Amino acid sequence: MALHKGPEKHEERTISVNPFYGEANPVGGMTEAPPTHRLPDAPLAPSTAYQLVHDELMLDGNSRLNLATFVTTWMEPQAGVLMAECRDKNMIDKDEYPRTAELEKRCVAMLADLWNAPDPAAAVGCSTTGSSEACMLAGMALKRRWAGRNADRYPGARPNLVMGINVQVCWEKFCNFWEVEARLVPMEGDRFHLDPQAAAELCDENTIGVVGILGSTFDGSYEPIADLCAALDALQERTGLDIPVHVDGASGGMVAPFLDPDLVWDFRLPRVASINTSGHKYGLVYPGVGWALWRDKEALPEELVFRVNYLGGDMPTFALNFSRPGAQVVAQYYSFLRLGREGYRAVQQSTRDVATSLAGRIAELGDFRLLTHGDELPVFAFTTAPDVTSYDVFDVSRRLRESGWLVPAYTFPANREDLSVLRVVCRNGFSHDLADLFLADLTRLLPELRRQPHPLTRDKDAATGFHH
Numbered sequence: 409m410a411l412h413k414g415p416e417k418h419e420e421r422t423i424s425v426n427p428f429y430g431e432a433n434p435v436g437g438m439t440e441a442p443p444t445h446r447l448p449d450a451p452l453a454p455s456t457a458y459q460l461v462h463d464e465l466m467l468d469g470n471s472r473l474n475l476a477t478f479v480t481t482w483m484e485p486q487a488g489v490l491m492a493e494c495r496d497k498n499m500i501d502k503d504e505y506p507r508t509a510e511l512e513k514r515c516v517a518m519l520a521d522l523w524n525a526p527d528p529a530a531a532v533g534c535s536t537t538g539s540s541e542a543c544m545l546a547g548m549a550l551k552r553r554w555a556g557r558n559a560d561r562y563p564g565a566r567p568n569l570v571m572g573i574n575v576q577v578c579w580e581k582f583c584n585f586w587e588v589e590a591r592l593v594p595m596e597g598d599r600f601h602l603d604p605q606a607a608a609e610l611c612d613e614n615t616i617g618v619v620g621i622l623g624s625t626f627d628g629s630y631e632p633i634a635d636l637c638a639a640l641d642a643l644q645e646r647t648g649l650d651i652p653v654h655v656d657g658a659s660g661g662m663v664a665p666f667l668d669p670d671l672v673w674d675f676r677l678p679r680v681a682s683i684n685t686s687g688h689k690y691g692l693v694y695p696g697v698g699w700a701l702w703r704d705k706e707a708l709p710e711e712l713v714f715r716v717n718y719l720g721g722d723m724p725t726f727a728l729n730f731s732r733p734g735a736q737v738v739a740q741y742y743s744f745l746r747l748g749r750e751g752y753r754a755v756q757q758s759t760r761d762v763a764t765s766l767a768g769r770i771a772e773l774g775d776f777r778l779l780t781h782g783d784e785l786p787v788f789a790f791t792t793a794p795d796v797t798s799y800d801v802f803d804v805s806r807r808l809r810e811s812g813w814l815v816p817a818y819t820f821p822a823n824r825e826d827l828s829v830l831r832v833v834c835r836n837g838f839s840h841d842l843a844d845l846f847l848a849d850l851t852r853l854l855p856e857l858r859r860q861p862h863p864l865t866r867d868k869d870a871a872t873g874f875h876h
Contacts, residue, residue, distance in 0.1 A: 418670075421445075423460055426633045434854035460485025469814050475832045475846070476816040477624070478659055478689040478787075481760075482837035484746075487739050491694065497734035499535070500725065508734040511741040515687075518744055519699055522665050523674040523683055531675075532708050533701035534726050535687075535737050539658040540578035541728050542684035542700035546654045547582040549682060549702065553652070553710040554616040570610045570651075571619035572602030574626045574823045576658065579619060588616065595824045600624065601631045602778065604639040611643060617652045617681070622660030622673055626820065627780045627831065628763075630660055633680070640679055652681035659785050661685030662692075666753040667760060668784075681707040687740045690756065690785075692747070692836055697736035755836050759786035763834040766843045775854060779829060786834040791827060799857040802865035804850070807857065811849045 422441035442448040442460070452460075471481040494508065502509035512535050520531035536542040547569065555562045565692075568589035570577055575592075583590040591610045593602045601624045611618065618640065620633045633655055640651050654671060655661070662669050662685050674683060680703065687697035702708040713724050719806055747755065763782025767790070773780050775796055782788040805817035820827045 409801065414868040425456065425460070425853045441704060464553050470812055472837055472842070473812045474814040475834075475838070476814050477697050478686070478833050478835070480688050480692055481692055481835060483692070483739065483743075487508070487693075487742050487746075489572055490742055491735035491739050493843050494735040494738045495733050499732045499734040499737060500727075500730050505734060508738060511773055512734075515699070515737065515740050515744060516701065519685070519701055520675075523661070523701065525675045525701070527704070530704045531701055532705055533699060535740075536684075536698040536700055536727065537732060538688060538696040538698040539576070539656070539684050539686040540698070542582070542686075542698040542727055543578045543654075543656060544582050544585075546682045546684055546702075547579070547586065547588070547724060548712060549708050550617040550652060550654060551586060551588060552712055553707070554614075556709065558613070565614050565618045568610075568612070568614050569616055569619065572607075572621060572622045572624075572631065574601050575619060575621060576625055576656065579656075589614075591615075594822045595820060599781075600627050600820065600824070602636070604632055604636040607636060608639040608643045611640070611649060611651050613649060615649070615651050617654055620653055620655050620663060620673075623634075623654055623785040623787070625659075626783035627829070628833075629780055630664070630671070630673070630784045634677060637677045637679040651679075653677070653679045655680055655683045657683050658686045658698075659689045659787075662687075662690035663756050663760075663785060666749065666756050675703055687736065688822040690835075691740060692743045692752075692755065692758075693736055693739045695736070697740055747842040756786070759834045759838070762786065762838060762840055762843050763788055763832070765840070766832065766834070766847065767848055770850070773851065773854065775858075782832075782834065787831065789829040789831045791829045798860040798862065800865060801828050801875055803857060803860070803863055804830060804853070806865065807853045808849065813846060813849060 421444050423444060425441055441707050442452060446796065471477070473483065496507045497508050499505075499508065499512070515535065516531070516533035517528055520528035521531065525531040534545075536545065550566055550569070554567055558565060566587075566589055568591050569579070569583055570591045571593070573592040580590060582588065593606045595601070601621060607618050618636060620636050621631045622633060623630060633653070637653055640653065644650050657664075661683060664673060674680060681701045682700065684698060684700045685691060687693045687699055688695040691697070708726070713726050715724050760782060763786035767782045767788040769777055770776050770790060775793055776790045777793050779789040779791065780787070792799070801817040805815050808815050815830050815832060817828060817830050819825055820829065825835070
């Protein structure tokens with residue numbers, strides 16, 4: 409979550425209350441204007457409190473028009489009802505809510521089967537608050553396994569984790585919080601993610617693992633997980649180093665099994681020790697739920713698992729959080745049950761069709777050059793064509809916001825800081841009709857953008873709220 413500070417100086421500003429909020433007595437609704445940065449002295453009527461918060465939230469963007477987020481922004485009403493029925497259930501209290509715990513167990517088993525675990529019954533997994541927590545847990549397991557194998561040298565030796573520079577920021581957090589050296593493979597030319605051979609060359613006796621991304625957030629491309637495992641196999645043959653792989657399938661873990669069944673990236677590769685995904689991305693559930701799975705018990709050191717009994721029963725847990733609602737887990741099981749393999753395939757194919765179609769039509773405008781086409785993740789990145797000098801991607805992002813569209817513009821990391829792009833994430837609910845409206849708004853902006861004397865964005869860091 410974002411960190412927030414209090415106001416620079418104490419604010420005495422109050423919230424204006426409409427007289428009509430006092431339903432029976434309009435004047436009574438104005439008896440107190442509540443402060444914004446300290447607790448009110450007295451209670452408000454629930455209808456008044458609701459309306460004040462509701463009115464302020466109207467200034468948020470429309471989530472359905474947010475083409476920056478990977479997070480699910482639409483579910484069926486029945487899923488919303490189930491979530492409302494379960495919002496008061498504490499997911500950690502498995503003795504008090506055994507059926508919710510059973511649904512979590514079933515989801516883990518379904519994912520183990522979906523990701524081709526050699527023995528789904530032997531796979532170990534858990535739900536999390538999202539992929540960021542799942543990645544933290546996977547990283548902890550990698551570090552602890554490495555520490556156990558190197559007990560004669562650790563803590564003197566410093567562990568490292570190898571990954572592409574395109575990884576999601578949660579991996580940088582993991583390395584920072586758990587004192588692991590991050591060894592990053594930079595981008596080169598038109599390669600915008602990890603190179604398997606370059607990753608293998610960064611490995612040594614202190615490498616706890618290599619992270620492969622099945623669906624880069626920068627451009628939507630899959631990293632070559634099978635090639636990465638092959639490069640590490642060759643490394644082991646030369647040096648004896650046995651380096652495990654974790655697959656960050658935050659998005660692709662719920663896309664590739666349905667649309668790319670012949671792509672080998674999961675537990676079919678013996679070197680893949682663990683996989684995570686976001687249930688609240690292409691798992692089609694509202695935030696926040698994620699999943700972390702390990703190939704077998706050997707991949708998850710037992711000492712990381714805590715057993716809690718004060719709530720009743722013996723509950724093995726592996727989590728950074730403790731109390732959290734069971735609603736999202738129940739919604740995940742609902743989605744699995746509701747859609748099945750064929751349903752997920754249909755939904756994900758629809759989003760990919762929208763992405764590839766929209767990407768192709770944007771390319772036909774002539775002002776833009778595609779970096780990816782939406783044919784892996786339903787996500788594509790594009791930049792301005794070489795002959796476009798009157799505006800840049802930050803101008804486009806800013807102007808699209810005027811029509812309600814949130815499209816991130818950002819600069820790539822080393823060694824492609826020279827490249828700035830726009831990225832469109834197509835999710836369930838972003839239909840062909842909405843894509844048509846988006847293209848119409850983009851097309852309508854172009855004549856005015858072409859007449860600019862030069863790009864108008866002065867502060868590119870402030871031009872978009874998206875920084876990864």
